[in-house]
Amino acid sequence: MTANQLTRFRLRLRSRLEGIQSKVGEIRNDLLQIAEARPAVLGDSLDQAKDAMDMNTRLELHDHSLRSKVQTQQALEKINNGTFGQCESCEEYIDMRRLEAHPTAALCLECQDKQERENSFRPRLLTSFRYSDLMYLNSGAV
Numbered sequence: 001m002t003a004n005q006l007t008r009f010r011l012r013l014r015s016r017l018e019g020i021q022s023k024v025g026e027i028r029n030d031l032l033q034i035a036e037a038r039p040a041v042l043g044d045s046l047d048q049a050k051d052a053m054d055m056n057t058r059l060e061l062h063d064h065s066l067r068s069k070v071q072t073q074q075a076l077e078k079i080n081n082g083t084f085g086q087c088e089s090c091e092e093y094i095d096m097r098r099l100e101a102h103p104t105a106a107l108c109l110e111c112q113d114k115q116e117r118e119n120s121f122r123p124r125l126l127t128s129f130r131y132s133d134l135m136y137l138n139s140g141a142v
């Protein structure tokens with residue numbers, strides 16, 4: 001990877017990190033507001049249910065944002081220590097088109113696919129079971 005490409009990725013990742021940080025701040029403010037408004041809505045079970053749903057949605061967003069933040073920070077560290085663009089599993093270089101689309105990608109496409117196949121055997125809720133999983137299970141590969 002050229003120095004110019006690295007600089008471009010660094011700028012992209014930094015602005016992504018700033019975006020995530022301000023998003024996390026917004027979500028935390030929302031959570032605080034919901035929490036502060038709580039005593040007022042107690043007593044109405046419909047309001048309480050809505051309230052809990054609002055909380056959950058924001059907690060999930062918060063969780064997701066924190067994960068993106070860690071991934072982005074790790075990608076920036078890799079730029080600093082010279083391992084950016086290398087697959088964490090097989091250490092081959094990740095395809096540039098993949099990196100352009102996902103600058104925080106830690107694995108090459110092959111290793112990512114492999115990991116997803118392995119993960120698909122973990123027990124999970126039926127609702128998140130994808131059609132492609134069924135096809136794979138039915139293919140006799142298991």
Ligand SMILES: [Zn+2]
Pocket residue numbers: 087088089090091092107108109110111112
């Ligand atoms: Zn790999």
